[in-house]
Amino acid sequence: MKSFLIKCMFGAMALGVLLIGNTVKAEDWETTGLTDKAIKVGVMGPFTGNASSYSKTQIGLMAYFKHINDQGGIHGRKFEMFPEDTACAPAKGIAAAKKLVHQDKVFYLHGNSCSAVAMAVKPTVSPTGIPWIIAHAVNPKITMPVNEKKSIYHGVPAGPAYGSTMGEFVMSKPGAKRIAMITHTNDWAKAYCDPAIKVIKATGGEIVLEQALERGQTDATAQVLKLKGAKPDFILGCLYEAETVIFLRDAKKYGLRIPVMGTAGTDLENTLERLGDKDAVKDYYVLHAFVDKVDGPKMKKWNDIILKYNPDETITGFSAVSMASGVAAVKALQNVGPDLTRSKFIAELDKIKGLSTGILACDITWSATDRHGCKKSAVAGFVDGNPTVLSSWGKPW
Amino acid sequence: MDIFLQLTLSGLSQGAIFALIALSLTVVYRATTIVNFGHGDFVMAGAFFVYVLVIYVELPYVFAAISAVLIMLGMGLGVSRGFIDPIKAGPHIGFAMMSISLGYVLRGGARFLWGREVFPMPRVFDIEPFFIGNLVVTGDVLFISAIVAVFLLIFFFIFYRTTTGVIIQAVYQSERGATLIGVNVRAFHQSMWGVGLAMGALAGILIAPISLLHPDLGATFLIRGFAAMTLGGFGSLGGAVVGGLLLGVAEQLFGFYINSSLQDITAYLIIVAVLVIRPAGLFGRTVTVRV
Amino acid sequence: MEKKNGNTSLITSNQLRWFYYLVPVAALIIPFVANEYLLWIVNAILVYTLVTVGFNIIIGNLGQLAFANTAFFGIGAYTSAILMVYGGVPYTLSILMSAIVGGLAGFLASVTALRGIRLYYLAIITLAFGELMRWVYLHGDDVTKGSDGLRIPDDIFFLGIPLDSEVPKFFVFLLLAVLLVKATSNLMRSRIGRAIVAIRENEATTASLGIHTARYIVLAFVWSGSVVGVAGAMFAVLTERVLPEAFGLTEVIIHFGMVLVGGTGSIVGSVIGAITLTTLPEYFRQFPGMDELFFGIIIVLVLLFLPKGIVSLLWRISPAFKERYYRD
Known part of the structure; x- marks a missing residue:
């Protein structure tokens, strides 16, 4: 019985191997997910789980697609969105990607917060050659080096762009030399x-001290006292918002009055609101991806689009981030013309050069060899008590 | 020395929260022999009720906090009646999963209602930090320590100095004996669930202004509550309190003197160390079986 | 062999045995009808079948509340991945090593039980073990690549079959699942299995009968660790990247849920549990943001109304579905 079973299985196995060789025909692949009326787009995001506050970026992106639809779409086609939850968990993300690629058969993928999930999903998506635009995750390895099928794009500053902005800003402070850091120990923090x-x-700077503060901790006394003892000129803080708030609170408490440079995972005004103490954020500088304050006049147009389709949404520093790559994708789709194919879409994405989206502080430039579309970011900090967007120490944007 | 004292102080205020959570777990455990694995989510729920009452119903903070504690007390009675009693006949494995699942329902509910947002919890008192020598004392530390200390005094007074307390001790000793002298053990179990959840809610309300309010608030505290219970001696009320305080201090000292990346796993290391060195914990009775 | 229950039951245990053999044979049709996504889910079910079968030995048969299952799972996955990436070890051999290392982890976990620690105390200690392992993956940068995760090689073979898509993975996983489920079933029906269940029913009595309880407790943990370790090696290939995040507290709760939803102490139940809790979350994708709520509600309902798990519904069809490891 058992040997028969095993024979059966190996027989079927051989059949199966034959079957895979017989893949989809090339033309089909080019126009999968397209009809005369619709472009199917898969939007992966952490809609549940402990990172669900990031899904605000996908909400923003989808609001922008709805906005384009209401203006008549692109060459008669409207975006048909397939939001899929990754819960910021690798296995769930892979299932989501497989569903979008093999079951919903979308034309292209756009979205993804959570670098770990994007990395986990990459082996699934990359070999299919389906265009995939990363609209939020920061790990640079998702898009570079360029994958074999040349199909993956980064539409936000990746780690190196954000990180080097942080480094440059820190060093632009006159006399800055001894730098300390406080970080989470995860890939997100490392990317920055x-x-x-x-x-x-x-x-010419040096790292004098490295401290870890893990997620979910509610006290940073030990770290603050260590940092105080090291007497650095500037502190790099690669922390999520909740822990940033705790760190700044304790820093003030123990009289650690040294400027702190934070990531794009936090937002200056949110941080202030959560701390409820202007004095504690006085020395906090933070990466700021946008051209203006989150609620500034230049951002109003975009925030209004989000609120039009999601009236109850609270706008945060995450909300509009992904819309910029949405603008780029729409531009490329428009440039392709009515005869849309995946190859043409990829070709047009590679032609996007110096696209100023009016959202992000960087211009998006893609090419066949460089997929990090966004190379710089602004910094926000308090100047004379007012939140200000800066380009370097003491210099407004 | 200043640094050591400072670390100890902030460790104690953190530890006060752990102690409260460990104690609330122990109260239920001693009464029902059930450990509530979903307790973290009940802690979160308590804080969320305060938020709802303050923001939507516009109750004053203190009333909201008291109401939330009472709501959780009621929820404890309901959980015991509606979800634990019906599976009484089954193995302990069922209780563990039931408490986890109820926690999931609460967390899922909170996520469904407020999923993408993180809320700053309204602050009660804003006391300027002051100095004792070189030691900084902040409003949070003072507030948390004071509330927990007062609560513990009341709790242990009731437990050891009143008739109610004597009855509770009696039931802890022998349920059958208690039944014989006319104690309604079922009602007793329900009320202990109520007390446990109410105490957990208090911990949630105290910590939320610091940790901010979000559906995953409770998860990190649950494991620390477990560690505190283990350290103090599984099932010992006083041990839970001492264990919580020691854990709070240990986290700070480990983080500063050894390595800050160890701070996060101090709780786990303590659990394993206790197992290796003294499974009964500091004040525990024997919890092991000999075969 | 046939038991005398023909009068009351539609199916005899002998017929049932053939039915059990038929299930995997019938499953061979799946790759010809399912797309890559559905096949991925089926493959995940096969992995979780072993996870649940392994976990059930400790939770159900031995009756111990030990939550080291994600630790075994992660250790299996990392063992296989590390051997393939750094040692160039063939996948087939790495599976074997995962079983061995998983078994060793099981042995380590059994030490707690041997120190006489039981119930919730054991649960908490084994949870701590799992979380400490996750910390090791996260901070073992040079080997585990920390939070980036360890990408397994592209060209892996199982006995010469290239595992480059879901279809070959399916056949290999099915083979492994059938072999290990059958082996576990045989083991649980043997004298060893009966001793393990006897320990659950009454440890002191079992010991007083002259049975070396410690030996059987260790054996149950080691076997459980090995089976789940193999599942880990399969998981590594299924997800193609081994990440610390995959082995957190939520994962062990899902495993626990699978055991309880399917049916504690039942191998058929383990399979049912793995199928139910792998497919339902996929079904609930259409209601975004309500995952945890549904998961919680389903398990609460099962606990209240089907305390012996979904498998108990089958018992109503025929008592032959009951897996008896000892005479009542």
């Missing part, structure tokens, strides 16, 4: 801090 350290070391 590692490139920042590189820039700092290359421009």
